[in-house]
Amino acid sequence: MEPSTPPVADRPAHAPAVPAWLEWKGSGGILVVDDDDAVRMVLVRALSKIGFTVSAAAEGTQALAFYDADPRRYRLVLLDFKLPGMDSKAVLAGIRAKRPELPVILMSGYCRQDAAERSSGMPVSDFLHKPFTVDSLASKVRGALGA
Numbered sequence: 001m002e003p004s005t006p007p008v009a010d011r012p013a014h015a016p017a018v019p020a021w022l023e024w025k026g027s028g029g030i031l032v033v034d035d036d037d038a039v040r041m042v043l044v045r046a047l048s049k050i051g052f053t054v055s056a057a058a059e060g061t062q063a064l065a066f067y068d069a070d071p072r073r074y075r076l077v078l079l080d081f082k083l084p085g086m087d088s089k090a091v092l093a094g095i096r097a098k099r100p101e102l103p104v105i106l107m108s109g110y111c112r113q114d115a116a117e118r119s120s121g122m123p124v125s126d127f128l129h130k131p132f133t134v135d136s137l138a139s140k141v142r143g144a145l146g147a
Helices: 037-049 060-071 089-097 112-118 134-145
Strands: 029-033 053-057 074-080 104-108 127-128
Touching: 029 037, 037 127, 053 060, 060 074, 060 089, 060 112, 074 089, 074 134, 089 104, 089 112, 104 134, 127 134
Parallel strands: 029 053, 029 074, 074 104, 104 127
Antiparallel strands: none
């Protein structure tokens, strides 16, 4: 007599693999500054899902208003290189004036070298090239926070 295949209900269920970016949990506030609605939405959703409280600004003046209201709230800033109105250098200067040690990740569609040349050596913690994956985002955030 041949062994029978167990009914589907009796087979062990395989848990789906947890995406790498969800394996680490963060906490605290992050300020996201990007004029692209879709990019901001992805950043807010991904960062919220791994445990952060996210404030999102579409331009520099709004970003500094959020930041100036409570500078100690934020553990990290994700700053788009090219912003309308107030540019990223001015936003970074406003942040650095109050907390020079705050990690800031510069985001850009330019390659890192082009962004560095165009940014005149802005003092940032890291660079995130657009388009990016959620895994690379989580890795950069984790690295900038030393976690």
